[in-house]
Amino acid sequence: MRYLVTGAGGFIGSHLAETLLDRGHEVVGVDSFNDYYDPQLKEENAAALDVLRLDLAREELDLGGFDGVFHLAGQPGVRSFGHVFPLYVERNVLATQRLLQAAVAAGVRVVLASSSSVYGDAERYPTPEDAEPRPLSPYGITKLTCEHLARAYAKSFGLDVVTLRYFTVYGPRQRPDMAFARILQALQDREPFEVYGDGSQSRSFTYVADAVEATVAAMDAGRGVYNVGGGAEASLLDAIAVAERVSGLTLDLRTTTAAAGDVRRTAADTARIGDELGWQARTGLEDGLRAQWEWASTRVGAR
Secondary structure: OOEEEOOOOOHHHHHHHHHHOOOOOOOEEEOOOOOOOOOHHHHHHHOOOOOEOOOOOOOOOOOOHHHHHHEEEEEEEEOOOOHHHHHHHHHHHHHHHHHHHHHHHHOEEEEEEEHHHHHHOOOOOOOOOOOOOOOOOHHHHHHHHHHHHHHHHHHHHHOOEEEEEEEOOOOOOOOOOHHHHHHHHHHOOEEEEEEEOOOOEEEEEEEEEHHHHHHHHHHHHHOOOEOOOOOOEEEEEHHHHHHHHHHHHEEOOOOOOOOOOOOEEEEEOOOHHHHHHOOOOOOOOHHHHHHHHHHHOOOOOOO
């Protein structure tokens, strides 16, 4: 098969593209290599890939000749209030609308990456796909808008699309602004780490290889919307204890106020993706964090 992966220089996108290549598919990547974080890190992620530099919100995209599109590009991060909001509208909503329009024109199937952030403080836990979305951050609002756009294109133009709501993906190449990357960096550098709030906030942490398997399965046979979440829920303090154990180091914790737009809890109900696609998370938090720590440790000498 011939696939396009948007956001191929990013964390999940680069892992996905490499997995597809390893399985014998032809893969073309797209990434704008913007400066949300160090573009050099994205260059390293994409070193083994064929990646086109393209701004989906501004430049034309021809999807003719592709068997499927994995749309993982976007502006991430729940701290999306204030002056940065226009970037979220442009890089999430506008870029996705233009990609969906191109997909309709080419008659190509799309797997759309969304986020557990669309649930906000969810009405129940574990949270199923039919729970009412009520996002707390502009980021979550733009991701939900992308889902609505996909549904509208499916209804009005017959777009073949499946949506994945990722729950806190971690592992090697994780974005440097994400919690685990910052925790492991602080451990390496023997520097203090600031915890937002009291550290009892919990997440369905999902290892990146598991997320990739779910994404490939969705392209093969998915329909509708699926949660993609780790097999176990853990608090931030629990996760820090695991990071200390796998690193053999102790973190100097400091506390600060809770971040605006951050939810107290996420817990994925993955019954639907398990029943329909046979997927389940297979990597425990300790094994996953150990792999991320080992990857991060190899980078110390390069900094």
